[in-house]
Amino acid sequence: MTVALESKKKTYTLEQFMALPDNGKKYELVDGELVEMQGPSGDHARVVRKLIKFLERYLDPNPLGETFPGAAFVLDPATRKNARLPDVGFVSAERLVGLDLSSAIPVPPDLAIEVISSSERVDKIQDKIEAYQRAGVRLIWSIYLPGRYVHIHRLGDPNIRLLNLIDELDGEDLIPGFRLPVRTLFE
Amino acid sequence: MTTALELEKTYTIADFEALPDNGKEYELIRGELLEMPGPSTGHGIVISILDTELRLYNRKVDVGQVLPGIAFVLDPENAPRPDLAFVVKERLIGINYYDAFPGPPDLAVEVVSRTDVTFNVDDKVEDYLKAGVRLVWVINPRNKLVFVYHPNADKPQVLGLKDELDGENIIPGFKLPVKTLFE
Numbered sequence: 001m002t003v004a005l006e007s008k009k010k011t012y013t014l015e016q017f018m019a020l021p022d023n024g025k026k027y028e029l030v031d032g033e034l035v036e037m038q039g040p041s042g043d044h045a046r047v048v049r050k051l052i053k054f055l056e057r058y059l060d061p062n063p064l065g066e067t068f069p070g071a072a073f074v075l076d077p078a079t080r081k082n083a084r085l086p087d088v089g090f091v092s093a094e095r096l097v098g099l100d101l102s103s104a105i106p107v108p109p110d111l112a113i114e115v116i117s118s119s120e121r122v123d124k125i126q127d128k129i130e131a132y133q134r135a136g137v138r139l140i141w142s143i144y145l146p147g148r149y150v151h152i153h154r155l156g157d158p159n160i161r162l163l164n165l166i167d168e169l170d171g172e173d174l175i176p177g178f179r180l181p182v183r184t185l186f187e
Numbered sequence: 188m189t190t191a192l193e194l195e196k197t198y199t200i201a202d203f204e205a206l207p208d209n210g211k212e213y214e215l216i217r218g219e220l221l222e223m224p225g226p227s228t229g230h231g232i233v234i235s236i237l238d239t240e241l242r243l244y245n246r247k248v249d250v251g252q253v254l255p256g257i258a259f260v261l262d263p264e265n266a267p268r269p270d271l272a273f274v275v276k277e278r279l280i281g282i283n284y285y286d287a288f289p290g291p292p293d294l295a296v297e298v299v300s301r302t303d304v305t306f307n308v309d310d311k312v313e314d315y316l317k318a319g320v321r322l323v324w325v326i327n328p329r330n331k332l333v334f335v336y337h338p339n340a341d342k343p344q345v346l347g348l349k350d351e352l353d354g355e356n357i358i359p360g361f362k363l364p365v366k367t368l369f370e
Contacts, residue, residue, distance in 0.1 A: 116305065118304070118306040119304055119306070120304065120305065121301070121302055121303065121304055122299055122300070122301065122302075122303045122304065122305055122308070122327070122329070123301040123302065123329065125305070126329050126330060129330075144305060144309075146305075146306045146309065147305070147306070147309045149342070158330070158331065158332075158347055158348065159332065159345060159347040160330070160332060160345050161345070162334075162342055162343065162345055164341060164342045166341060
């Protein structure tokens with residue numbers, strides 16, 4: 001649901017967005033407008049925590065990049081009107097070099113992980129996936145909490161790969177060798 | 188006059204069939220009465236294309252009936268209205284045309300709407316398969332994908348623009364390129 005803070009059409013710069021006072025709510029910046037995010041449920045937080053745990057465990061001895069949970073990523077560095085907060089964003093080591101991380105991460109992630117709760121609308125999910133793909137995000141994992149399945153979206157492939165409890169997440173060419181059975185996330 | 192319906196109470200099939208005609212269409216899902224939203228243009232186009240193709244093919248082979256927007260009684264608490272459905276000929280014999288269809292369709296087709304919540308679509312598919320629907324097509328006009336569900340399969344097949352819908356053993360020989368739905 002789109003909730004504008006003051007008036008419906010008010011637009012924000014990236015700097016204003018990052019300087020928003022903490023009112024207990026989380027927002028994303030979508031075409032310069034604020035979009036309120038759903039508060040995460042316990043199940044949501046649990047899946048995110050597990051993802052981070054297993055990713056970090058793998059990345060520690062294999063420094064291929066870094067995970068950023070809940071950070072704002074600028075999807076359009078040239079115009080800076082879109083900042084999204086994937087549940088987990090991964091940026092490869094070579095793209096991290098020289099990045100200023102003191103505010104929003106100034107580039108899109110390589111891998112975006114979204115944990116999707118029961119009440120999220122199909123079109124809002126699709127908006128986000130399309131925004132990531134327009135920004136060049138190479139791999140998206142959409143983890144559906146109620147259904148316990150994962151949609152894998154690869155850049156340039158209009159199809160979705162569907163994983164369920166018997167399958168494994170795969171870091172592919174971004175985090176080579178990283179594998180995680182989907183069921184691990186829901187145990 | 189508008190008839191107020193208590194949407195919170197649990198409804199049965201008898202209540203559902205006795206609903207007064209207030210110009211709205213409802214489905215009974217897990218004992219809850221849900222009003223059907225008016226379909227969007229995109230939604231309507233996809234249904235109309237598939238409906239036409241199924242009818243044209245079925246006119247030649249005559250293996251059953253295409254049923255759009257009909258309520259199917261799956262069990263005492265569920266009477267969903269798939270956007271489109273197909274029932275094979277043998278199962279149409281002796282049907283009372285004044286009531287909701289007494290049983291599951293053989294094929295159920297749902298077109299995902301903008302405002303749908305994934306969770307609800309998943310639940311509906313689960314109810315269909317549990318009730319004995321043999322094939323479910325969930326069509327998403329937004330990402331132009333079709334999810335094909337079978338009972339006892341551990342996951343749906345995902346069809347993209349290069350793939351074809353297949354009537355399988357319900358409408359044998361029916362094949363339709365997925366892209367036809369979105370042209």
